[in-house]
Amino acid sequence: xxxxxxxIAVLDGRVIFVHGAYPGDTITAEITEVKKNFARAxxxxxxxxxxxxxxxxxxxxxxxxxxxxxxxxxPAEELGLKYGILKDQLSRLAKVGGIPEAELINLPPExxxxxxxxxxxxxxxxxxxxALKSNDLITEVACTQAAPGLLDGIMGEGARTFTxxxxxxxxIDSEGVRHIVETRRAARGRRSExxxxxxxxxxxxxxxxxxxxxxxxxxxxWQAHRSAPGAYTALVRNWLAEETLSETAQPVAWDLYGGVxxxxxxxxxxxxxxxxxxxxxxxxxxxxxGQATLDGYDVVFHNARVEQHAVKxxxxxxxxxxxxxSGAGAKVVESLATxxxxxxxxxxxxxxxxxxxxxxxxxxxxxVTRMTVFNAFPGTHHFEVLALLRPAPESKS
Numbered sequence: 001x002x003x004x005x006x007x008i009a010v011l012d013g014r015v016i017f018v019h020g021a022y023p024g025d026t027i028t029a030e031i032t033e034v035k036k037n038f039a040r041a042x043x044x045x046x047x048x049x050x051x052x053x054x055x056x057x058x059x060x061x062x063x064x065x066x067x068x069x070x071x072x073x074x075p076a077e078e079l080g081l082k083y084g085i086l087k088d089q090l091s092r093l094a095k096v097g098g099i100p101e102a103e104l105i106n107l108p109p110e111x112x113x114x115x116x117x118x119x120x121x122x123x124x125x126x127x128x129x130x131a132l133k134s135n136d137l138i139t140e141v142a143c144t145q146a147a148p149g150l151l152d153g154i155m156g157e158g159a160r161t162f163t164x165x166x167x168x169x170x171x172i173d174s175e176g177v178r179h180i181v182e183t184r185r186a187a188r189g190r191r192s193e194x195x196x197x198x199x200x201x202x203x204x205x206x207x208x209x210x211x212x213x214x215x216x217x218x219x220x221x222w223q224a225h226r227s228a229p230g231a232y233t234a235l236v237r238n239w240l241a242e243e244t245l246s247e248t249a250q251p252v253a254w255d256l257y258g259g260v261x262x263x264x265x266x267x268x269x270x271x272x273x274x275x276x277x278x279x280x281x282x283x284x285x286x287x288x289x290g291q292a293t294l295d296g297y298d299v300v301f302h303n304a305r306v307e308q309h310a311v312k313x314x315x316x317x318x319x320x321x322x323x324x325x326s327g328a329g330a331k332v333v334e335s336l337a338t339x340x341x342x343x344x345x346x347x348x349x350x351x352x353x354x355x356x357x358x359x360x361x362x363x364x365x366x367x368v369t370r371m372t373v374f375n376a377f378p379g380t381h382h383f384e385v386l387a388l389l390r391p392a393p394e395s396k397s
Contacts, residue, residue: 103370223262
């Protein structure tokens, strides 16, 4: 299996990437793109199914939506398949030895886990999921990722209509309140935070995680899986509790790409009394929210780009970074490594960019000591990885 939901076949010595195919499938496929060293194809028919394959459970994906591309994969096989993809990316892109075996964690539930979704709106005002690799919308049926009640009355027969060409964000928060906000359409793969109307609820969600309450605009980033925020913060707490840091008058941690401050309590509590946390986030919706629940912590929010602002912060003992799918990148990792943190927690939601970032850390003397893979996006090819890094013994001075 390749990264991105594509199966790998070989035809006459040429690698063929086939979206929707699994190891063990016998298929017919139509080649759509030919490059020097590989080709791409679309699945036409499954002649003999892989033991990994099951019936497609998502009606939206069955009609061509790009949501549940693993919706026809046996859930019992999903996490193992994803871990194989990660190990392949680390082997080919990171090319560093000594990475420990990962802990593998399935986050329940495997269906109905998504508490927030961003939908397109067609020219008739109907909301829907985008078709795979297309701007066309699937409006007739909802995706099985959606939490119960999230999309009631939003899609399908008798659904309400919205401003043609807009986007809508629908979120159900920890209090069970549904919020619907309309935003300007953004380029595919990008996020718009320009709210043009609040259509239901207040537009400010309340989310409980790590024994804290967070309030922020619906358009700000929050982990989609209902179990993810608590699971990630618990892991960070456990890892840091088992590590020894040098004594200092005022411990400092950096929370980079910090969003609304989810990891602030875990970092501050782990560093102990007097800890100061610097949270850097470029999203104005996230940083302007502030958090009353964090009033007891010494935390400074910086509305800035990590690559521009991290060098201005006081020297950290711990750096936690949760970059977007594009990764942190070699230049950011270099600037962080120059600050010489004693511990790094690197969060990655894309195995390829995660592997490249790990390679960059290795170039600057850091090694992975622990790693956990979360199946935080069941039914899709996506997953989350958390890695703990320390300076390698030979790199310490």
